[in-house]
Amino acid sequence: MVDMHGVGVRTPDVLIIGAGAAGLMAAFTAAQKGKQVIVIDHSPEIGRKILISGGGRCNFTNRDIKPERFISQNKHFARSALSRYKPADFLSLVEKHRIPWHEKKLGQLFCDNSAQDILSVLLAECSAAGVRLFTDVRVREISRSDKFRVETSRGTFLSPALVLATGGLSIPKIGATGFAYDVAKHFGLPIVTPEPALVPFVFGGMDQGWMHELAGVSLPVKASCGKMAFEEALLFTHRGLSGPALLQISSYWHAGEPIRLDLLPGQNAEQLVGGLKATKGKMRGPAALGRWLPQRLAQEMARQHVPDRPVVEWPDKTIRALAASLHRLDIYPTGTEGFAKAEVTRGGVDTRALSSKTMQAESVPGLYIIGEAVDVTGWLGGYNFHWAWASGHAAGTAI
Numbered sequence: 479m480v481d482m483h484g485v486g487v488r489t490p491d492v493l494i495i496g497a498g499a500a501g502l503m504a505a506f507t508a509a510q511k512g513k514q515v516i517v518i519d520h521s522p523e524i525g526r527k528i529l530i531s532g533g534g535r536c537n538f539t540n541r542d543i544k545p546e547r548f549i550s551q552n553k554h555f556a557r558s559a560l561s562r563y564k565p566a567d568f569l570s571l572v573e574k575h576r577i578p579w580h581e582k583k584l585g586q587l588f589c590d591n592s593a594q595d596i597l598s599v600l601l602a603e604c605s606a607a608g609v610r611l612f613t614d615v616r617v618r619e620i621s622r623s624d625k626f627r628v629e630t631s632r633g634t635f636l637s638p639a640l641v642l643a644t645g646g647l648s649i650p651k652i653g654a655t656g657f658a659y660d661v662a663k664h665f666g667l668p669i670v671t672p673e674p675a676l677v678p679f680v681f682g683g684m685d686q687g688w689m690h691e692l693a694g695v696s697l698p699v700k701a702s703c704g705k706m707a708f709e710e711a712l713l714f715t716h717r718g719l720s721g722p723a724l725l726q727i728s729s730y731w732h733a734g735e736p737i738r739l740d741l742l743p744g745q746n747a748e749q750l751v752g753g754l755k756a757t758k759g760k761m762r763g764p765a766a767l768g769r770w771l772p773q774r775l776a777q778e779m780a781r782q783h784v785p786d787r788p789v790v791e792w793p794d795k796t797i798r799a800l801a802a803s804l805h806r807l808d809i810y811p812t813g814t815e816g817f818a819k820a821e822v823t824r825g826g827v828d829t830r831a832l833s834s835k836t837m838q839a840e841s842v843p844g845l846y847i848i849g850e851a852v853d854v855t856g857w858l859g860g861y862n863f864h865w866a867w868a869s870g871h872a873a874g875t876a877i
């Protein structure tokens with residue numbers, strides 16, 4: 479068969495669009511079962527997101543993967559794939575290739591050397607299983623009769639199984655696109671509105687003013703939004719707030735809602751300040767609060783919440799109000815830094831249209847959607863790669 483470019487029409491058993499984490503996992507899993515697999519990607523380089531992940535060391539999974547640590551409008555969807563591909567499964571792959579790794583904190587597993595090691599594992603598995611990879615390929619049109627027909631800048635592909643693994647919208651400058659959403663819509667599948675997640679917050683007006691002055695200051699906090707709370711570090715930035723606690727809570731935040739901060743989690747601010755009144759009554763606000771908070775933040779909290787007089791002169795009601803603010807500081811972000819800075823995309827192809835066992839679209843036999851493109855978003859800490867591995871494995875096994 480010859481296509482309009484004069485190139486032979488390629489007819490793999492499986493065509494995967496997107497050579498990222500999920501696509502490569504699905505590719506070698508299907509190829510190991512004897513399927514002929516082709517993966518195409520529009521980028522000239524493969525796995526760019528893997529290479530920049532985890533500060534260049536790729537936090538490739540987490541020991542404590544639990545379904546409730548994944549956000550989706552279809553709460554239980556991730557359970558099936560996660561139960562069939564565990565952190566130990568990916569770890570055994572890493573160890574098979576003798577990649578040195580370490581556990582950092584909270585179950586997060588990282589490469590000792592470089593994220594390139596993870597990409598090399600995936601590419602080695604693809605190569606050993608006979609997967610063919612084509613980079614720099616533009617998809618022009620997709621249609622379906624008895625097979626999927628994919629017209630591209632490198633010719634025509636005809637395949638009974640099509641896997642969409644093109645990820646979400648985060649970091650467009652390294653090639654993220656809404657391609658999977660467009661193809662899903664073309665086939666009549668619903669989309670949960672994609673939004674930036676694991677993303678720093680920005681603030682306006684006076685809040686932005688005082689936060690800007692504290693850029694670079696970091697401290698352990700408890701950040702909550704609705705019923706969710708994370709106890710980890712907060713980092714002040716020039717535009718607002720970041721750090722793991724705030725990135726985590728951003729995945730649960732919706733525009734207009736407040737974020738509640740406890741700046742002294744696990745402590746009793748009223749007792750601490752009250753105690754100072756008895757023992758160090760001559761101290762003023764910045765020095766007093768500087769016993770528990772970073773100095774620049776202590777100065778700011780003192781400026782906002784206490785009189786410029788020695789602690790001994792502070793009325794009890796001032797101490798109570800200060801303590802309340804330290805434990806329950808409600809702040810209203812004006813937004814986030816958006817997809818340009820978001821680590822992942824919340825939302826995506828609505829999982830209610832997919833089989834949780836195979837990732838196949840219920841209404842379009844042969845169409846599979848995996849990884850970040852679907853409405854499953856993991857916590858910070860290796861959860862999103864684990865979703866890419868688990869969903870890629872589920873589809874690769876089922877095809």
Ligand code: FDA
Nearest residue numbers: 496498499500520531532537644645657849850860862863
């Ligand atoms: P992924 O984005 O990996 O791959 C999609 C592929 O599709 C890309 O190769 C892209 O070029 C291709 N593509 C896109 N549009 C296309 C089109 N129109 N035509 C053809 N090809 C197209 N997670 C984690 O668990 N631990 C971590 O340490 C980090 N660190 C991290 C750092 C940073 C800076 C970011 C931005 C993200 C992370 N993540 C992370 C998140 C993690 O990288 C992400 O969830 C996975 O890479 C998603 O895997 P996918 O395979 O679904 O998409």
